Amino acid sequence: MKYRFRTDIPKKEYDAFVEQSQYVSFLQEAAWANVKNNWESVRCGLYSKNKLLAVCLVLVKKLPLGLCLFYVPRGYVIDYLDQELLQQFTLGLKDFAKQRHAYAIKIDPNFCVAETSSLVLDHKDEAIPHTYSVSFDKKHQLLLELGYRHQGYKKKIVDYMQPRFQMVIPLIQADGERKNIDQVRSSFKKRIRSYLGDYHNKRGVFYEYTNRVEDLDQFMELVHITEERQNIRLRNRDYFARILENYDAAIFFGKLDLEKYRQFLIETNGSEEDLRTVEQLMDEGRKTMTLSTALVIFPSCQSGRMSEYLYAANHLLFPKLQVSIGLVYEICRVSIEKNCDYCNLGGVEGTLDDHLTTFKSRFNSIILEYAGEYDYVIRKFWYYPITVLLPLAKRIYRKIVHVFHS
Numbered sequence: 001m002k003y004r005f006r007t008d009i010p011k012k013e014y015d016a017f018v019e020q021s022q023y024v025s026f027l028q029e030a031a032w033a034n035v036k037n038n039w040e041s042v043r044c045g046l047y048s049k050n051k052l053l054a055v056c057l058v059l060v061k062k063l064p065l066g067l068c069l070f071y072v073p074r075g076y077v078i079d080y081l082d083q084e085l086l087q088q089f090t091l092g093l094k095d096f097a098k099q100r101h102a103y104a105i106k107i108d109p110n111f112c113v114a115e116t117s118s119l120v121l122d123h124k125d126e127a128i129p130h131t132y133s134v135s136f137d138k139k140h141q142l143l144l145e146l147g148y149r150h151q152g153y154k155k156k157i158v159d160y161m162q163p164r165f166q167m168v169i170p171l172i173q174a175d176g177e178r179k180n181i182d183q184v185r186s187s188f189k190k191r192i193r194s195y196l197g198d199y200h201n202k203r204g205v206f207y208e209y210t211n212r213v214e215d216l217d218q219f220m221e222l223v224h225i226t227e228e229r230q231n232i233r234l235r236n237r238d239y240f241a242r243i244l245e246n247y248d249a250a251i252f253f254g255k256l257d258l259e260k261y262r263q264f265l266i267e268t269n270g271s272e273e274d275l276r277t278v279e280q281l282m283d284e285g286r287k288t289m290t291l292s293t294a295l296v297i298f299p300s301c302q303s304g305r306m307s308e309y310l311y312a313a314n315h316l317l318f319p320k321l322q323v324s325i326g327l328v329y330e331i332c333r334v335s336i337e338k339n340c341d342y343c344n345l346g347g348v349e350g351t352l353d354d355h356l357t358t359f360k361s362r363f364n365s366i367i368l369e370y371a372g373e374y375d376y377v378i379r380k381f382w383y384y385p386i387t388v389l390l391p392l393a394k395r396i397y398r399k400i401v402h403v404f405h406s
Helices: 011-020 031-035 083-099 118-122 136-145 181-187 198-203 213-230 237-246 258-267 272-283 323-337 355-363 380-405
Strands: 004-006 040-048 051-062 068-073 102-108 112-117 165-170 205-210 248-257 288-298 306-314 342-347 366-370 374-377
Touching: 004 083, 011 040, 011 051, 031 040, 031 051, 031 237, 040 083, 051 083, 051 102, 083 102, 083 136, 083 374, 102 380, 112 118, 112 136, 118 355, 118 366, 165 355, 181 323, 198 205, 198 258, 205 323, 213 237, 213 248, 213 288, 213 306, 237 248, 237 288, 248 258, 248 323, 258 272, 288 323, 306 323, 323 342, 323 355, 342 355, 374 380
Parallel strands: 068 102, 306 342
Antiparallel strands: 004 040, 040 051, 051 068, 102 374, 112 366, 165 342, 165 366, 205 248, 248 288, 288 306
16 A cells, blocks of 8 residues: 655645544644644644545654754544554654654653543442543554654653643443433532532522633633642633634633622521622622633544543632532533533542542542653654753752752
8 A cells, every 4th residue: 555644734634634533632633733833833644545544733842953852742643553554654754753853753642551430549449431541552562563662651740741640521421322411410429419509509609601712811810819829830811812712612610699699698697707708899899709710622523522621720719619619510511512522620640649639539530541652763862862861950950959049
């Protein structure tokens, strides 16, 4: 079979291929290049008799001395079990990488080592769908045989370009049948379920979502509060705007009707502190208060869809209302309407003992342990200094700076 590798696939053709593929990450959609505009990008593909068989979005990071790194996030979009196809695609990308003076091609495929119910954290078990870990051993072995170097099974989020451990809420049964929202809700832990519905309704909590860029101001207000509270830095407004402009994406808001909550507190002899806070906010002219928010992407692929709960932020006020729990529930509801199989709550530490794991496990989620990163070395002379010595030097420098300032 004669193959032809292209590096200039028209966006329309590329998108059409991704849409008809199964279980494709949003990171391999052509739109991701518009979001990651600080990287160069190339849409690559392999043809046979003018039929497109496999694609990938390559992000190109320029380095000193004319070198660069080819990074394929959650790709390729290919049948990893087709050895000849994988080999020909690798050879085509390898030749292109040489032309661009890349020292390596880094991929972190969209398949998993294992899928495990989070109930194991409570020493329980439950039947779950298995889709991402099917035939892992064979896929892994084929990559190794083609010369890819596996980067190991490290557990910290910071060890990889993308989190190797993620927690997702299954919106399908173990047999693949789609769940309705009541079935999803009943799978949540009992304490979580108690906050949904009447609990929130009686207190004036309600939910909205929008894809309007102009509504980012509300989102950014909570992002800044979260950054200050956790001493972290998330993305800027322009970055989030690019996501809304390029994807089927939405900002979800969990809000509080202040007058309704005020009446509830009066009628139930509720917290005097909360009542004073509510009345102060109303005196300032506020009718509602946004307490929780999240930015979610819905994929373009037609099957094996996973919504992505990318960025979340919460206000410091009224934490006992647990508005973020209802927000996740609302995201699941919309994800079901959009025919998603999973709702991805995002990365956690592989040790499964961090606060993110504690929160996300409440939704009876599945722990996806991704395969991790594979490097295909193009320039051996540069690969070792860049991947080993440079990170080591950075760690030593940070330690010296820490000691100097302590």
